[in-house]
Amino acid sequence: MKNYRIAVIAGDGIGKEVVPAAIDVLNLAAEQGGFRCEFSPIPWGCDYYLEHGRMMDLDGVDRLMRFDAIYLGAIGDPRVADHISARELILPLRQRLGQWVNLRPMRLLPGISSPLAGRGAADIDMICVRENSEGEYCGIGGRLHRGTPQEVAEQTGVFTRHGIERIARYAFKLAASRPRKMLASATKSNALQHAMVMWDEVVASVAKEFPEVELRKYHVDALCARMVTHPQTLDVIVASNLFGDIITDIGSAISGSLGVAPGGNINPDRTTPSMFEPIHGSAPDIAGKGIANPIAAIWAGAMMLDHLGERAAHDRILSAIESVLADERVKTPDLGGRATTADMTRAVTAAMTGSRQPA
Numbered sequence: 001m002k003n004y005r006i007a008v009i010a011g012d013g014i015g016k017e018v019v020p021a022a023i024d025v026l027n028l029a030a031e032q033g034g035f036r037c038e039f040s041p042i043p044w045g046c047d048y049y050l051e052h053g054r055m056m057d058l059d060g061v062d063r064l065m066r067f068d069a070i071y072l073g074a075i076g077d078p079r080v081a082d083h084i085s086a087r088e089l090i091l092p093l094r095q096r097l098g099q100w101v102n103l104r105p106m107r108l109l110p111g112i113s114s115p116l117a118g119r120g121a122a123d124i125d126m127i128c129v130r131e132n133s134e135g136e137y138c139g140i141g142g143r144l145h146r147g148t149p150q151e152v153a154e155q156t157g158v159f160t161r162h163g164i165e166r167i168a169r170y171a172f173k174l175a176a177s178r179p180r181k182m183l184a185s186a187t188k189s190n191a192l193q194h195a196m197v198m199w200d201e202v203v204a205s206v207a208k209e210f211p212e213v214e215l216r217k218y219h220v221d222a223l224c225a226r227m228v229t230h231p232q233t234l235d236v237i238v239a240s241n242l243f244g245d246i247i248t249d250i251g252s253a254i255s256g257s258l259g260v261a262p263g264g265n266i267n268p269d270r271t272t273p274s275m276f277e278p279i280h281g282s283a284p285d286i287a288g289k290g291i292a293n294p295i296a297a298i299w300a301g302a303m304m305l306d307h308l309g310e311r312a313a314h315d316r317i318l319s320a321i322e323s324v325l326a327d328e329r330v331k332t333p334d335l336g337g338r339a340t341t342a343d344m345t346r347a348v349t350a351a352m353t354g355s356r357q358p359a
């Protein structure tokens, strides 16, 4: 029997609630699909930082290399500054594990209402391919004369031809595989005359390999507006690290809730493990109450199984999510209902086994 070794970093806040819930669903999918997932919990995160003074172990990256994939909940705690929690765990893992694609589906699932009036499931079905290894989040820069009136901060964006070319090619391939075959490139070459002009040139040169894909470029501000006013005109979006980060929060908001949106940090070269996580953070405002929506984590887990080669298991989990949401009887508070994390998880496993959900 196939056995996948998966490192689990549940992290902080609701990460500790939605990850165990989602693991129940993944275990069921494995049982039904005739494979095994061996989950190894790793205690990194803000509690670990408060105890040990670091977000993860020094040999952390090397240890993660032994796994087939990494499953992450959420990182962040009001007691630890966000730039420490993000910069010392998630961002270095993405960079050092070569996870250069951040893949984020943004779909309005039937049964969920969008905050955009009059929009239904047919209108919002996009996926963002975000550059995940360089750009605005490369971490280069510094501060000088701290705390004095002369203080300076410099934050540099780094864009390489190699980096843009590979993310563009990944996005074109994805667009070519989808029915509408449309790719929107997020740029800002009117104002960022070095990096974004090169971005446009490289994207245009990769476009020649994919004549079947319709490429449009939008300045990122106009693209954000278009996601709200004409979401049905967008299919695949390719974006730099910062632009993709912002675009995908809009995408998950118009798709109904952050509690539903998944993401994958993928190394398409498969030389290192990829990492899958819900887009949302640790939600300190609802942590500990047992009411977090586990769908984003479950969907991220399904993306992980797909990446590992278990497409049928992915599809089974997605159908179960779709049928539970379309049924509308079980809704967590973020979707306007009163169900708990456990209720929602049970509804998904019930849909997978074909048993009736409790009303």
Ligand code: NAI
Residues within 6 Å of the ligand: 014, 018, 073, 074, 075, 076, 077, 078, 082, 086, 090, 258, 259, 260, 277, 278, 279, 280, 281, 282, 283, 284, 285, 286, 291, 292, 293, 294, 296, 334
């Ligand atoms: P957040 O995503 O944690 O929460 C934003 C809002 O969405 C909150 O009102 C929260 O209750 C709600 N929400 C999020 N996920 C939900 C779910 N599954 N079910 C129901 N409601 C949900 O973002 P916020 O508040 O800006 O950040 C909180 C902490 O999380 C910070 O420390 C931040 O740095 C961290 N963070 C970590 C991320 C990660 O681990 N990848 C991503 C984003 C934020």
Ligand code: MG
Residues within 6 Å of the ligand: 245, 246, 249
């Ligand atoms: Mg974000």
